[in-house]
Amino acid sequence: MKIERKYMAHYLNAAFGDDTDAYVRLGADLEEYAPELTANVEKKANILGQTSVVIDAYQKQGEVAPYYAEDGDPLFEKLQQIIDGDLVLDDLKTDIVEVKLWDETDAGAYPAVKEECYIEIVSYGGDTTGYQIPFNVHYTGVKTKGTFNIETKAFTPAA
Secondary structure, eight states: OOOOGGGEEEEEETTTTOSSOOEEESOSSOSOOOOEEEEEEEEEEOTTSOEEEEEEEEEEEEEEOSOBOOTTOHHHHHHHHHHHHTOOGGGGEEEEEEEETTSOOBTTEEEEEEEEEEEEEOOOBOOTTOOBOOEEEEEEEEEEEEEEETTTTEEEEOO
16 A cells, blocks of 8 residues: 555754744645755775675755745744844754654554754745745754654654
């Protein structure tokens, strides 16, 4: 059975390091969100005509475009703060949770992986369709497995 795309959910934490989490599901205006796994690949050929391949890391990144600003949305408010304050470094650090909605483990809780990430604003403004703030999500590779409750929007690390 094929799994529909809507069952792989991505929740970005709009709190950016605050004491409380504010997870916002990505996708309202997106036709696609597919984090790219750019691999660090090293190939070596030896004198026997053989090639060895070593993949030692991934540089994972996702593009959120378009992103339409909506008044009252905590993610929009944080993105606007980044623009207005020219924020850099750890002020751009947050986390994103990938939730597997096809595999409910408990009432409202699903298997999930939380990963640290940094947000890079690409541009802002847009056309007549609305105020847009497209951005990239740069994953760090620091992951925590657990569950995510879609009703309370709370991540619980695995024991």
